[in-house]
Amino acid sequence: MQDVLNAATLGSIYLLFALGMALVWGTIGILNFAHGSTFMFAAFVGHLVTTRAELPLLGVVAVAVLVGAVMSALTQLLAFQPILKRAKNQHAAELRILIGGIGVAAIPLAIAQRETRSAPFGLRTSYTPEVHEFLGLRMTTTAVIIVICGLAIGVGLTLWLRRSRHGLALRAIGVDAETSAGMGVNRPALAFGTMAVAGGLAGLAGALLTLHLGAIAPETGDQLIIKAFAIIVLGGLGSMAGTVIGAYVLAGAETFILMMNWGTWVDAVSFGMIFLILLARPQGLLGRKEVRRT
Numbered sequence: 001m002q003d004v005l006n007a008a009t010l011g012s013i014y015l016l017f018a019l020g021m022a023l024v025w026g027t028i029g030i031l032n033f034a035h036g037s038t039f040m041f042a043a044f045v046g047h048l049v050t051t052r053a054e055l056p057l058l059g060v061v062a063v064a065v066l067v068g069a070v071m072s073a074l075t076q077l078l079a080f081q082p083i084l085k086r087a088k089n090q091h092a093a094e095l096r097i098l099i100g101g102i103g104v105a106a107i108p109l110a111i112a113q114r115e116t117r118s119a120p121f122g123l124r125t126s127y128t129p130e131v132h133e134f135l136g137l138r139m140t141t142t143a144v145i146i147v148i149c150g151l152a153i154g155v156g157l158t159l160w161l162r163r164s165r166h167g168l169a170l171r172a173i174g175v176d177a178e179t180s181a182g183m184g185v186n187r188p189a190l191a192f193g194t195m196a197v198a199g200g201l202a203g204l205a206g207a208l209l210t211l212h213l214g215a216i217a218p219e220t221g222d223q224l225i226i227k228a229f230a231i232i233v234l235g236g237l238g239s240m241a242g243t244v245i246g247a248y249v250l251a252g253a254e255t256f257i258l259m260m261n262w263g264t265w266v267d268a269v270s271f272g273m274i275f276l277i278l279l280a281r282p283q284g285l286l287g288r289k290e291v292r293r294t
Helices: 002-027 035-052 057-086 090-116 141-163 165-175 177-182 187-213 220-235 240-259 263-280
Strands: 131-134 137-140
Touching (some): 002 035, 002 141, 002 165, 002 187, 035 187, 090 220, 220 263
Antiparallel strands (some): 131 137
């Protein structure tokens, strides 16, 4: 059971990171490779702030969420939106956006590596995690917060996309952008807001993972990008419920690999799952058979 709890914690971390990437890719059709850099840099700014002033848990999280949201919104405004305006359509812009995202990601990564000399960094806060034991199972307060946040936000986003007006508008863009635009959906405004939300989720994941591990490295975000990609492919592009399931399936598989003392194969699990799903069920567990995007 302890391994199940560990897998739940790991899956919730993956979920918080992947939700923003899945939301942006599955609705407005942008595969944002700067997402990992946003995740890392939000935590890094939190590190810089807390070296000068000790903050409570909510303060640290608020700083990271705000920085992540601003970074992601600026990426959309200054990089992705100009690319989309100059391209004939979304398909023509996809490769340029992907390369642009990689270019954008290199800037905050270089700043963090220069300032830390590529050494791990942490967060100084007045928050002190406690270890809770129940029936021989151990779980820290931070792990409980991560699991609750992951499940609550995952379920909340899924319901919001299915039932709210703006959520339905986003889903309409993901299915048929031309028709949705003809019905009055403001794609640029929704894209800007969606990117901000995704960046905020990346910042939240960065702060919580740093608190959970004690420190992260500037390259941590790049490592999680592959995990998120595997989760989205596994769950199905355009399905937030699939992303939730995919995160916990991947975490469970990796935890099982560690239990079997095959630690060197952990990273291979992500690539293996992508390969198998693309062969057996290209649309993923809960994805649509065909996803049309602008």
